[in-house]
Structures are given as structure tokens and as C-alpha cells.
Amino acid sequence: KAGVTQTPRYLIKTRGQQVTLSCSPISGHRSVSWYQQTPGQGLQFLFEYFSETQRNKGNFPGRFSGRQFSNSRSEMNVSTLELGDSALYLCASTLTTQETQYFGPGTRLLVL
Amino acid sequence: DQQVKQNSPSLSVQEGRISILNCDYTNSMFDYFLWYKKYPAEGPTFLISISSIKDKNEDGRFTVFLNKSAKHLSLHIVPSQPGDSAVYFCAASGNGGSQGNLIFGKGTKLSVKP
Numbered sequence: 709k710a711g712v713t714q715t716p717r718y719l720i721k722t723r724g725q726q727v728t729l730s731c732s733p734i735s736g737h738r739s740v741s742w743y744q745q746t747p748g749q750g751l752q753f754l755f756e757y758f759s760e761t762q763r764n765k766g767n768f769p770g771r772f773s774g775r776q777f778s779n780s781r782s783e784m785n786v787s788t789l790e791l792g793d794s795a796l797y798l799c800a801s802t803l804t805t806q807e808t809q810y811f812g813p814g815t816r817l818l819v820l
Numbered sequence: 821d822q823q824v825k826q827n828s829p830s831l832s833v834q835e836g837r838i839s840i841l842n843c844d845y846t847n848s849m850f851d852y853f854l855w856y857k858k859y860p861a862e863g864p865t866f867l868i869s870i871s872s873i874k875d876k877n878e879d880g881r882f883t884v885f886l887n888k889s890a891k892h893l894s895l896h897i898v899p900s901q902p903g904d905s906a907v908y909f910c911a912a913s914g915n916g917g918s919q920g921n922l923i924f925g926k927g928t929k930l931s932v933k934p
Contacts, residue, residue, distance in 0.1 A: 712863070741921065741922075743924075749926070750909070750924050750925060750926035750927055751864070751909060751911075751922075751924035751927075752924070753921045753922060753923065753924075756921050763921075764921040766921065798863050798864070800863070808854070808866045808869070809866070809922070810866070811856075811863030811864045811865070812863050813861065813862055813863050814863055
């Protein structure tokens with residue numbers, strides 16, 4: 709079974725731009741969560757989606773948004789990029805919300 | 821305010837010895853705890869978990885201990901192997917087992933020397 713895939717793997721943007729990251733969960737998984745990893749803050753929860761509905765949201769500004777499609781694929785969008793948004797963005801999927809999360813390899817975003 | 825703390829950024833251990841990674845938490849509502857291992861350029865990989873109703877869970881060379889009164893958990897790796905060298909993250913959940921929004925520590929980098 710294929711694992712969680714994230715595209716693109718690497719991305720360079722400039723301040724003020726916006727970016728969309730994509731996550732394809734493991735086949736059959738309906739729950740997708742997003743995390744931001746930075747050296748100073750570790751992994752921080754962004755959002756959780758289940759069956760196209762956002763179940764939980766972390767403490768991030770409104771510039772960070774996400775959505776989930778009917779095939780469980782998810783996207784996250786960051787508008788008006790700031791230098792501090794440079795990070796590894798990780799997506800994780802589970803069959804249901806009660807089960808262990810499986811992480812993708814992440815998208816490394818660099819904002820210049 | 822950090823709810824899950826891993827106070828040791830790094831740990832170096834000799835191959836064959838025991839590795840002990842520690843994690844403290846502040847939120848008494850957390851009821852499920854997990855350890856993840858992360859290699860560079862890869863996403864975190866689930867290692868072992870423990871429910872708050874238990875104080876120990878074992879899986880092969882990995883054992884997690886939970887001390888609820890001290891709000892402390894630890895991961896023991898015995899014996900340590902060079903392939904165990906990675907960053908280890910402690911994570912907690914307070915949603916009755918729901919793992920969609922885990923609170924992670926900042927990680928401990930384990931180096932196992934041959």
C-alpha cells in the first residue's frame with residue numbers, strides 16, 4: 709500500500725506570495741492532519757480534516773487555511789507569506805481519528 | 821506555553837547500552853501518549869504509544885513508562901543500535917484517543933555510537 713504522499717517536496721517562494729501544498733493520504737484513510745515543523749518550535753499542529761470537515765485547528769493565523777476533498781486528498785494554503793513561514797510542512801493520515809497517524813515526507817518551504 | 825517538553829535536545833549512547841529519552845507534560849487532560857522517530861528528509865514514524873490507564877507498554881526493544889503523578893514519560897531502548905540514531909518526538913493527545921491533533925515536544929536527537 710502506498711504511503712502518504714506530499715507535493716511538491718521542495719518549494720521556494722518570496723515574501724508576500726501565496727503557496728498551496730498538497731497531500732494524498734494512504735488509500736482508505738479519511739482523516740488528514742497538517743503540522744508545521746521548525747527548528748525553534750518543533751512540530752506544531754495546524755489542522756485536522758475528516759470527511760471534508762475541519763475537526764480541529766491549531767493556533768495559527770488566518771493566513772493558513774486548508775481543505776479536504778471528497779477523495780480525502782487535502783491541500784493547505786498559506787497566503788501573504790512571511791519569512792517565518794519557512795518550515796517543513798508535514799501531512800499525516802489515519803483510517804479514523806482514533807488510530808495512529810502515518811506521516812508523509814513533508815514539503816520543505818523556503819520563503820525569501 | 822509548551823505543554824509537552826523534551827528537555828534534552830540530544831543524547832549520545834554506546835551501542836548495546838540502554839537509551840532513555842524523557843518527556844514531561846503539563847496538561848493533566850492528556851490521556852494518550854506516543855513516541856515518534858524521525859530520520860532526516862523523512863516524516864516521523866510511529867514507534868510506540870501508551871494510554872493513561874497504563875503505566876508501561878513494551879514492544880520489542882522499546883518500552884514506554886508513564887508516571888501520571890509526575891506528568892512524566894520515558895522511552896527506553898534496550899539494547900541501543902546504531903540504526904536507532906534519529907530524532908525522537910514525544911507527543912500527547914487529550915481527546916479520548918483521537919490522534920488528529922497531537923501536541924509534540926521539540927524532540928531529542930539520539931546518537932548511538934558503534
